Amino acid sequence: MAIEVKIPTILRTYTAGAKAVDGSGETLSALIDDLDASHPGIKGRLITDDGGLHRFVNVYVNDEDVRFTGSLDTALKDGDAVTILPAVAGG
């Protein structure tokens, strides 16, 4: 099971500069654990101490914000594309 995860510039220090890495997991939570195993420390930048997604981090599965699809429990399947982005202003 391979899921492509797009990494924002700000977190590429954890992926040796890679813009995208492969990971696996049946839920977003499992995927982040898997990512942290290959790229130690990245989980701590995405998840807060109380176990939720960092306020200024947005994660999208196939372009849909996971906060509206079950957050860290969002189910993943082979071929899904996960995008991580910092929150920025519009307007």
Add this chain to the structure above:
Amino acid sequence: MTRYDSLTDATGDTPLVGLPRLSPRWEGTNPVRLWAKLEDRNPTGSIKDRAALAMVRAAEADGRLTPGCTILEPTSGNTGISLAMVAKLHGYGLVCVMPENTSIERRQLLEMFGARIISSPAAGGSNQAVATAKQLAEQYPDWVMLYQYGNPANARAHYEGTGPEILHDLPTITHFVAGLGTTGTLMGAGRYLREKVPDVSIVAAEPRYGELVYGLRNIDEGFVPELYDDSVLTSRFSVTSYDALRRTRDLIEHEGIFAGISTGAILHAALSIADRVAARDERADVAFVVCDGGWKYLSTGAYAGSLQQAAEQLEGQLWA
């Protein structure tokens, strides 16, 4: 009634137009129909006229704005242009803090309206404009920052205007789709529609920019507008420049609507939702916002060459 005493009085009451060619099913027992709210029909050509006018009126009512005052606002363009028009008619000065990677048309329009532009760095996008404006507000305490990201009058303009107008024209509404920038449109119109139609879906489309815009130094420099309340939303989509451009062109080609790029992003989200409903063989009436026309984006290359070329041109620009 199409006669008004002044330009600002002509804000709102925009048309809601069906898209029979782009809708998954326009007719039949379970139609899935798309409806475009043409906000480019506002006085300066964008939905931001509603928020700008409401914020100025609120600040006048509570005494913060008095004749001769200078207004300060961080903006990537449309809010600035709307404020510049209102400021001119109401006798205020305007200072806009705008990221340097915004289209030349926006700058020219602002200058023509007499606004002063202070540029903020391209890296970090509007986050930097907000930060710069907050610094300026401390430096110049007599300037009045209306602050669209946290000003309740922004959302209220849509609670009292956009939302009721849409429900009046489309009582069978099932979905409302709009862009997520300051979040004012979605929070205001979304709350109104949810109150009146409890099972309505409120869908956000946010632009996914090139990397430059996300070039923050650390995650804690991120920004979520104070107006934002995610309990109002049902779902939220991140739309790439490519998909936004593709839909912008679809709108012209199939429905004759020449819209700005953020509208393409909104239509993309609207179609994603509409296609899901159509696949379940249910009915839907999806209203979405056309934020502005395409005129201010011609210089970005959005409408020239292949989609791929246009998307590359947009890399690094703030297009919403």
